[in-house]
Amino acid sequence: MNNNKIWLSSPHMGGKERDFVTEAFDTNWVAPLGPNVNGFEQDIAAYLKEDVHVAALSSGTSAIHLALILLGVGQGDEVLCQTMTFSASANPIVYQGATPVFIDSETTTWNMCPVHLEEAIKDRIAKGNKPKAIVAVHLYGMPYQVDKISAISEKYNIPIIEDSAEALGSSYKGVKCGTFGAISILSFNGNKIITTSGGGALVAKDKAIRDKAIFLATQARDNAPHYQHSHIGYNYRLSNISAGIGRGQMIVLDDHIELRVGMNTFYKELFKAVKGVRVFKEPTEDYSSNHWLSCILIDEKSAGFSAETLRLLLEEANIESRPLWKPMHLQPIFEKAPYYGDTVSEQLFKTGLCLPSGSNLSDLDRLRISKVIHNLSL
Ligand SMILES: *Cc1c(COP(=O)(O)O)cnc(C)c1O
Numbered sequence: 470m471n472n473n474k475i476w477l478s479s480p481h482m483g484g485k486e487r488d489f490v491t492e493a494f495d496t497n498w499v500a501p502l503g504p505n506v507n508g509f510e511q512d513i514a515a516y517l518k519e520d521v522h523v524a525a526l527s528s529g530t531s532a533i534h535l536a537l538i539l540l541g542v543g544q545g546d547e548v549l550c551q552t553m554t555f556s557a558s559a560n561p562i563v564y565q566g567a568t569p570v571f572i573d574s575e576t577t578t579w580n581m582c583p584v585h586l587e588e589a590i591k592d593r594i595a596k597g598n599k600p601k602a603i604v605a606v607h608l609y610g611m612p613y614q615v616d617k618i619s620a621i622s623e624k625y626n627i628p629i630i631e632d633s634a635e636a637l638g639s640s641y642k643g644v645k646c647g648t649f650g651a652i653s654i655l656s657f658n659g660n661k662i663i664t665t666s667g668g669g670a671l672v673a674k675d676k677a678i679r680d681k682a683i684f685l686a687t688q689a690r691d692n693a694p695h696y697q698h699s700h701i702g703y704n705y706r707l708s709n710i711s712a713g714i715g716r717g718q719m720i721v722l723d724d725h726i727e728l729r730v731g732m733n734t735f736y737k738e739l740f741k742a743v744k745g746v747r748v749f750k751e752p753t754e755d756y757s758s759n760h761w762l763s764c765i766l767i768d769e770k771s772a773g774f775s776a777e778t779l780r781l782l783l784e785e786a787n788i789e790s791r792p793l794w795k796p797m798h799l800q801p802i803f804e805k806a807p808y809y810g811d812t813v814s815e816q817l818f819k820t821g822l823c824l825p826s827g828s829n830l831s832d833l834d835r836l837r838i839s840k841v842i843h844n845l846s847l
Pocket of ligand 1: 530606655658669
């Protein structure tokens with residue numbers, strides 16, 4: 470039996486990507502602008518369906534950075550941020566000289582807990598520093614509690630930066646993720662649901678915000694024949710080559726989501742008979758996850774094995790798996806940042822595992838994964 474590495478989530482090309490890239494070469498649009506960039510932005514906006522405007526950027530991280538700048542976050546400000554996430558949700562807050570204030574998760578979607586969010590807002594206001602923005606994340610493709618988080622954002626008039634890096638194609642009450650924030654962001658990094666090798670996007674309902682994002686992303690050049698600058702600029706635009714890959718990936722996005730959902734179904738079946746293991750799933754029909762990554766929680770007492778034991782067994786079989794995101798308030802870099810919550814995210818981190826979830830996994834791959842699980846539960 471072949472023993473090639475089975476990855477958590479690896480790039481999966483659909484076939485048309487090369488045509489768009491070749492066209493870019495043939496027309497010499499080898500630059501951080503061009504027809505593929507415009508086309509990719511239009512494809513994303515059309516996919517999200519809502520009336521939104523898209524700026525294609527060099528990464529999801531740069532999109533979050535620009536979102537913070539556009540919302541006026543600067544030195545000495547505070548920004549509320551989901552603690553259970555990838556560090557890229559929080560790092561740009563520090564780029565701006567601001568302080569992240571971390572919020573625990575709730576147990577149904579693993580995302581920002583509305584109760585602790587409101588508690589934090591009240592307390593920060595009482596301490597004299599009203600937070601400037603909320604960074605809320607749809608982890609592993611699972612939408613956060615959109616109605617509750619949005620209601621708090623409106624009540625206190627604090628805008629949401631919706632980190633939809635992992636949730637392109639997910640939806641809440643039939644509306645696509647990536648359209649719920651004052652500003653939303655997407656990522657097309659190599660391990661995401663679609664990839665441009667590296668890339669991201671900023672999504673805004675207000676066209677002026679999108680235009681300002683592009684202005685800042687292209688070195689903030691004023692309208693003059695010479696190089697004139699009245700703002701600090703950035704070099705954050707997506708290249709026309711990368712955008713060509715993105716246009717090809719948009720064609721197969723929905724098919725690839727279906728395959729990832731299929732992986733999730735496979736795990737639900739596989740773990741049905743395994744005591745103490747719970748596959749992460751949508752809490753109600755309001756939620757639709759793209760199942761970017763399929764995750765499980767292991768109750769060591771009733772399962773008889775820990776997440777780490779399973780991870781090592783999979784590794785022995787050359788199968789990649791990974792603990793859930795380690796909460797930011799437990800990271801050395803954010804040791805001093807304020808935190809509101811209990812131990813929900815910490816518990817998730819201790820007992821969870823992400824499993825191979827790619828849209829390109831084969832029946833043989835699934836068989837190899839099954840074997841490890843079956844041996845374990847004998
Ligand atoms: C991947 C990711 C990002 C950053 O996107 P890049 O394109 O890698 O810069 C931000 N937030 C979350 C939750 C992510 O998973």
